[in-house]
Amino acid sequence: MHSVVIHAHFYQPPREDPWFEEIEREPDAEPYHDWTARVAAESYRGVVAARVLDGEGRIRRVVNALAYTSFDVGPSLLAWLARRMPTVHDAIVAADRESRARVGHGNALAHPYDHVVLPLLGRRDKVTTVRWGIADFVRRFGRAPEGMWLPETGVDDETLDVLAEQGIRFTVLAGHQVTDAPPDGAPGLYTTASGREIALFVYDGKRSADVAFGGLLRDGRRMAEQLAEETAPADGDSADSGRLVAIATDGETYGHHHRFGDMALAAAVDILERDRRVRLENFAAYLARHPATRPVGIVAPSAWSCGHGVDRWRLDCGCRVEPGTQQRWRAPLREAVDGLTADAHALFEREGPAVLGDPWAARDRYEAGENGERGPLPRGAPTPDASEVRARALLEMERHVLRANTSCAWFFDDLARPEPRIVLRAAARVIELAGLVDADAAREMERRLLERLARARRATTPARERAATSTCAARARRVRPRSAWPPATPRFAASAPTRTRSCPRHGRPPCTDSTGISCGSSSGARGASGRSTCSSTCRGSRPARSTGAPASPRLVRSRWSPRSIRCRAARSRCGWRTSIRARSRCSYDRPRTTAPPRRRRSAPR
Template structure:
């Protein structure tokens, strides 16, 4: 063999799961896809599972790259894939199984559960993140993980101790995280940096406990070329760059898995080509993984690390707690002073969550700390809720069981609020900080519901110190009130969804809701709502009253304590999801269907959301229908809706042609009427232009030319760009 190669892809997305219904709702910035998980799966994760290898412009082979590269997926991402991309999910599992059959060790690595920055986590939180990750991995891959990816490769000695306690054998780090190498006994030490470190060999880290951990360092220049230098633009160049680095030892590169297709379009094809060339090159290159290499090449040296350190912050782990200057978001002038109060506020909440759990859970569980670690078995689907409670809880009735599950739910979402992505980018008002604050809101809600103290005043006092760079979003409290709290799901929200869908039952992984005994009369309607929150088993019942309307108030729902107005109070995520559900079977080109749907659903058209540049795929299907109703004067649209439609038509020229065809056909029909409805025609043209619809007037101009002897038609001629000679 001329050399051995290991290509690693780290695949991760923020915890997009809604903390109440436990489903993945709409994210407008991911348009035209429903959410970012779906968008990136279609751009990257699925193409990697069916990567095309091309020769002379023809597909000659389809490669499952997961069979040939080392990889890790975040557990929360795999939860989505199992539900919503099952074929790709199956290919991922198949890739690991086939690599295990070929090499004796599978390609898949585990990843800390919530992608938390481990050096900033408490020791107990480290243990939980690792335990849940192992339990999830075992449930999916049917084997124990040998290695584990640390979020952002963030590492320190306590983190490695936690990995060792859990039986993990190795992890992967960046070369600049090595401070020195030494003999295995540590007697002879040699300083290194990323330019002098030999990344072709594994190293042992000797830990104070007497345990040790193996560390692989990826090839820095090669990995940077993939991630930042357009190396994936050409498969042959990619292959040649790899083999130029391959020799004695292991040549390994590690990047975000999203490099292959999401960051770089068709990057998976360059990878497929390189895989083929490495498999077939006559010089002989072995594609392997870290565990297989380690079996035959144990460390011959130890390493001393910079602590704490990570792969994407030259200041250690400051990127996730301070304004260190490391950012990625396209606004180099923006500051990140908000990072510190965001972390402090979540740490504040975490302290009270932990304290409440210890006091409340101690008498409920045989071992409350062990129960929390083992709860990952329930999240992974390895153990059902009933057997978990029977095994972990002291004898109690239904109320105590609900309390046990609620306390674990509180812990789960508190832990989820520390996902690293919240601090990675450049502003507090981005979707990632809003996601983790939503997790915190759910945790805070359960804390209160289980008898804990209301710590929201102190939490918000700290969060208020965080300031968005966008003046329109304000400080942390404004973002909490305007962007986070509206995401909360409660029985009235669920009733609103049931009424909109015209359904008696709503079932998601996290909730089941029934709307029964609905009675309508001239004053409105009454109904009974029953809700079961699946994770906790908690049940709620409401007697509802309300009214039906149109436009800005389709339904007004009241349970005697609060009023919920649809669509005014409906969050954009839910609104987008509902229209997705309603229009998912729509076939492009059905003009009448467009208008019929728009007649019922025009109220769902809303301005673009944060980061959105194009409409969501299926909901976007109703926009031409809404536009046509607006042009005809059948509906009233707000300025925000008209602006939304202008942006839609600017991005979707085929829709301009579609609506324009309806408009020219209607105008052509009206031109034959006597008397000529000139005001109606001019109003339609004006409304069309107000939303960016300017059709091709050829048929209309022909009709005007034919009827140019009619004086009243001349004003229409000017409106469609005609000047008839001899007429003023």
């Protein structure tokens, strides 16, 4: 008897708008609102309620396939499922609970909070995203994770050292990433430079490729036969041979990439579960019976989808989806994001101690829920003081800095795809939040970013250079909101961008105190009362309705802002603050499920 582990990696890019935390309507995802909703309907919903057919094509049973397969889900995707498809989210959590009752260990693996190639980050950023991922896992699954899936299986010695430091026992890598791997799929023991140990599993690359890109998912019975290995004795052997056959693919393979792939997976699981020759389990259960003892090495840095280390996410290494394309823009884009990350970290380290104490410890606790919710302030809440606004702006800036390193922007061939826009919008949000703390530093950060992005524009093809919407620098200018630094009021500093009327004397928007009254200054200097100490003739007036908003507020809308976000409530009864929250709630339109009624025609006379 040998063991079989089927692992599925579920992830979707963070498509949410950085200001509204809602996904824009994506027309190419019709009939669904966006691609996350479409993939969830085609894959995730089917995997947790997969149909198993009998010989006559009738449904024999419905199974939650994740209760029998190893899996990991990106925290950003889990958050979306909890909001939009709570039944699917609850089924994922229930699958882990059911697997613990069946084999003694949960099927779920943790995932870093952001889908970033960890070897390209500094140690502090690695620690933060791993801690955030562990905290999110504990909050949802109610237990500490035993293993963690690495985005793109990107690995180096420091990454494994961080995992071992945070209590992770094992991870899963591709065959070309591990040297001197034990035979028969057994895990190896890796010792980091600092002396920490972690177990490394290696998945079967050939079988995994047959499932993901071959025709193995066309027949669930054939898939089960490949994993059960027909060479084993037909009568079965109750003795544990210690052999492990493990495959790992993207979870979207089952249903989205391959239609009815979820049913093929369910059929294979149903057959393997009843096969006496195999034990269908997970990595943690196998590791408990067969501890890793044989020393192994790693190829560092490396990833499962690039044969040149991790150059796919920083250079034009030749890895591409479509032949005949070039990716010389990858290096300038990586340089721009790395430069923005360094600038933001320098500002965070300089300004953080005054309001956060130890800024890096405060950042590690932020997503763990110890600093409260990140959403807009509830209606009627008192206006926060300046120190609270600065602290929140700094922490949100760091959160978006990590999001700006999302790996999807560099994976594909074209700079004009939506994935680079995710990175650029996060970068624009970073600069805006930096302006709440230090306006001059924010302007300098923006200037440096645009200079670096201009090199990405020159690295594209001539046709792309002529198309302004396809150039990185032009897109960054359109993504960037036209808001003043600092924004007019601290109440909405972390919820939505605002702008005020320009000062005719200074040429810049006048600063506004916490009550929403313009003080007439563009310098932002304030006295003991909270008002500016300057004097000018460009004073505003108190709003007619006290909502905590500046005079004549309005939502900034650029070309790339979500057009579907609009308040459907009566404007006369909906205050400015309520309208912003209503926009984020009513912008999500589900696809039409029934045809519109036909218009009756009167009979001709």
